[in-house]
Amino acid sequence: MAFLLPYFEYDVFVSYSHGVQGGEGDAPLKDWTLELIRSLETDIRAVDTEFDDLRIWRDEQIDPTIHLSDELRGKVRNSGILMIVMSPRYLASTWCKDELEWFRQQVQERERDQGRVFVVRALRTDENRWPDFLRDTRGHAMCGFPFHDKQDSLPYGWRGSGENREGYVRELWRLQTALTRRLRELRANAERRLRSEERRVGKECRSRW
Numbered sequence: 675m676a677f678l679l680p681y682f683e684y685d686v687f688v689s690y691s692h693g694v695q696g697g698e699g700d701a702p703l704k705d706w707t708l709e710l711i712r713s714l715e716t717d718i719r720a721v722d723t724e725f726d727d728l729r730i731w732r733d734e735q736i737d738p739t740i741h742l743s744d745e746l747r748g749k750v751r752n753s754g755i756l757m758i759v760m761s762p763r764y765l766a767s768t769w770c771k772d773e774l775e776w777f778r779q780q781v782q783e784r785e786r787d788q789g790r791v792f793v794v795r796a797l798r799t800d801e802n803r804w805p806d807f808l809r810d811t812r813g814h815a816m817c818g819f820p821f822h823d824k825q826d827s828l829p830y831g832w833r834g835s836g837e838n839r840e841g842y843v844r845e846l847w848r849l850q851t852a853l854t855r856r857l858r859e860l861r862a863n864a865e866r867r868l869r870s871e872e873r874r875v876g877k878e879c880r881s882r883w
Contacts, residue, residue, distance in 0.1 A: 676729035676754075677857055681864040683752040685857055686730040689773045690759035690796075691766075702833055706796065707759050708732065709831070710821070710846070717850050725854060743772070750776045754860050755790055755853065758808075760818065761797040765804070778807045789856055793818030794849065798827035819849045 676685050688711055693703030711732055718725050731749050750756065756777050764770045777791065793808060793816045801815040808816050822829045823838060830842035 675727035677725055677727055678754045678861055678864070679727070681861065682754040684729050684731045684749060685753070686755040686757050686792075686853070687750050687753035688730060688732040688757045688759065689764075689770060689777070690732070691761055691763040691770055693761070693763045703761060703763060703796070706829055706832060710759075710794070710796075713846060714850060714853070717846060718854060721850075722854055725857075746773065747776055750780060755792060755856060756780060757792045757794065759794045759796050760799055760804075762799050765799060774805055778805060782807075790860070791816075792849070792853065792856075795820040795822060796829050797822055819845055819852075821845055 676683060678685050688707070690707045691703060692701050694701075711730060715728060715730055718728055731753060733746075750773065758764070758774075758777070780790075791808065795818045804815045810816070821842065823841075828835075828837075830838045830845070
């Protein structure tokens with residue numbers, strides 16, 4: 675189930691880089707991202723009962739029997755919100771660049787519903803390398819949701835650190851609030867368009883008779 679059903683299969687599609695994997699499967703960037711998404715899901719369900727069916731997709735859920743490019747492209751197309759966890763590794767990843775291209779196509783197709791791309795700033799990046807569709811009309815990179823210290827770029831909660839815990843919780847709440855508001859708007863817009871289309875079809879049918 676998903677909050678946006680039947681209009682979308684998934685409420686949110688999360689795109690992120692796993693980073694460099696160390697010994698024994700150590701992948702701190704991946705671990706940090708997945709913990710953030712789990713916390714986001716838990717907090718949303720804890721305070722908003724209407725989101726009990728919230729469905730956020732991340733690559734833990736990949737079906738290994740399906741061609742990945744085709745499957746992921748379909749997931750992006752069938753997701754209401756596209757969430758990018760931005761990092762230098764993300765911008766350097768060939769795989770993530772493919773997902774960004776799919777995102778660009780979706781952003782162009784979704785112009786009637788603004789604000790369907792969320793950017794989580796996990797680490798400081800060179801904003802000159804951001805794709806154009808993640809910029810405003812003046813060419814500035816999207817503000818997004820900063821989850822790192824402005825001084826040394828250390829992500830809040832990195833490797834379980836309790837440092838900047840207050841900043842992590844505050845930004846998580848801001849992300850949660852913005853996301854749930856946008857999901858409600860998307861569903862209301864989809865329902866409005868459906869009613870409008872039903873009225874149009876009804877008028878056409880009556881005119882034929």
